[in-house]
Amino acid sequence: TALRGLGIAIALDDFGTGYSSLGYVHRLPLDKIKIDRSFMADIDTDRGCRLVSTILDLCHNLGLDGIAEGIKTAEQLRAVRRHGCRYVQGYHIGRPMPVAELLERLRVGTYAQGERLSA
Numbered sequence: 001t002a003l004r005g006l007g008i009a010i011a012l013d014d015f016g017t018g019y020s021s022l023g024y025v026h027r028l029p030l031d032k033i034k035i036d037r038s039f040m041a042d043i044d045t046d047r048g049c050r051l052v053s054t055i056l057d058l059c060h061n062l063g064l065d066g067i068a069e070g071i072k073t074a075e076q077l078r079a080v081r082r083h084g085c086r087y088v089q090g091y092h093i094g095r096p097m098p099v100a101e102l103l104e105r106l107r108v109g110t111y112a113q114g115e116r117l118s119a
Helices: 022-027 037-042 046-061 074-082 099-108
Strands: 011-015 032-035 065-068
Touching (some): 011 022, 032 046, 037 046, 046 074
Parallel strands (some): 032 065
16 A cells, blocks of 8 residues: 555556465455466367456456466467556567667557567
């Protein structure tokens, strides 16, 4: 609560695995939920897609931003976008890079695959 009071956003990482549970969503003053990358591997299946959609619905219903981790393909990106996920991270967007390269990509408005960034 003190951190949020300073304007710092709080994200729950690796949601859906290990110690990252609904109990934390209920108790902590969160702003974002990072959906664990293990769910993205199965997003092309009906069950996997429904699970990611359900987690994103939870985020939206609680007024939280959902962040899809581990986006490796354009298909995975399209799938999470269809379910209203505005924030993603993963190798499809870009691999770890020096700050200068990141700043250049932001300047020209492209990500690692040469595709345009969009809101």
